[in-house]
Amino acid sequence: MTDAAASYNLLFKIELGENKNMNNAISRRQAFGLGAGVIVGLALPLRPTAALAKNDAEEAIKSFAGGKTPEKAKVKLELPEIAENGNTVPVTVSIESPMTKDSYVKDVLIIADGNPRAGVITFHFSPSAVPEANTRIRLAETQNVVAVAKMNDGSVYMASKEVKVTIGGCGG
Amino acid sequence: MAETAPKPRIRLDRKEVKAGETIEIKSLISHIMESGQRRDPQGNIIPRKIINKFTCELDGEMVFGADLEPAVSANPYFQFKIKPGKSGTLKFTWIDDDGSKIEATEQIKVT
Structure with a gap:
């Protein structure tokens, strides 16, 4: 602040x-x-x-991470530098993981810290999935997008990226 | 906006792979994803109506899934890859806020 x-x-x-x-x-x-x-x-x-300006981003990350502080590693977040249309912004998240029964990515939370609500989407992976997913999201304004990944052993990693939004994507 | 039944679309880059190889899946469903943040011209909030869950199962076993919030764009699109250990039926399920389920299936073969 x-x-x-x-x-x-x-x-x-x-x-x-x-x-x-x-x-x-x-x-x-x-x-x-x-x-x-x-x-x-x-x-x-x-x-x-x-x-x-804070929405519930911090709380959302905290509750997802289960009290741990996510380490800035292993997660790669791909987003455009400038999104002309905030209604549909492509996002790709990929995580370094061997994806075996003993060591795999369980959940990945995507957070947008400048939207009316922070939560965007939570991906669930299994050992028979590749730790990578792409979707399209809404961003109300220029803000940071954060990806937090939780492994099967409970360790958490994160990455964040700022996206400049030309036309916001929250209805109206 | 006129309500039409959500129409799911699934595309696999291939349906037959060797063990250890990946299949890329693209999924799209037509859906308004009404965020619950917008107001109609009279100033009343338009109630939220979104797809809140998507799953991809192979013979009943969870492979990939997602919990969606209103910040996912209209016509939710997912692109992901799986490394199937066996042949079987891939079942894709989308769950609407109103409780309705939309399903699609694809057969895959692992040789």
């Missing part, structure tokens, strides 16, 4: 600073155009802060 506030403040100062410096050197008409640009510019830094 403090990080979010700090980064927002920093961006805010940068925007204001630019505005002041440039106003000295340009005509009124240009300044007006610039003013509009600054308003847009101010709106943009709000997006990453909004993405940090």
Whole structure:
């Protein structure tokens, strides 16, 4: 939360600073155009802060991981850098695992931390599946997508990726 | 939106494999996946209606599955791979919020 506030403040100062410096050197008409640009510019830094606004993402990960802290390893999450249409964003998750009876991936939870609700989907694997799955999801806005994998021995691993969303995909 | 019966589609990249080889499966079902977050023009929340569960079983044994939330796109699509240990019937099941089940089957052969 403090990080979010700090980064927002920093961006805010940068925007204001630019505005002041440039106003000295340009005509009124240009300044007006610039003013509009600054308003847009101010709106943009709000997006990453909004993405940090908490839904139930942390709780969802905690309850899925069973109290363990997921290690950032073994999980690969593929998503577009920029999703033009948040209504259908392709996501592929793959996990390093031998997939034998003794050692396999059991469940993989996908979380979106900027959606109205964090949970997106939980995949269930068995030793006769390949630890990889692809689907299409809805993202309301620019945010982080997190994949948490739980192995049959209870160990948990994760990966996350930020996706910039041009048009949000939550109905309306 | 007019309600039509969900129509499942399954495509396997091949139906006959040697032991240890994989089959890639693509599954798609036509479904609105109404999130329960939207409102109609009168401002009333449109009730949630989604496919909440998908399973793929080989002769009754769970191979792959998923629990879906409203954040899965309309017409849920899955692409996954299996490494079947035996020949048998693959049964795909989608479960709707209203309790209805949609099923599809495919025969596979492991040589």
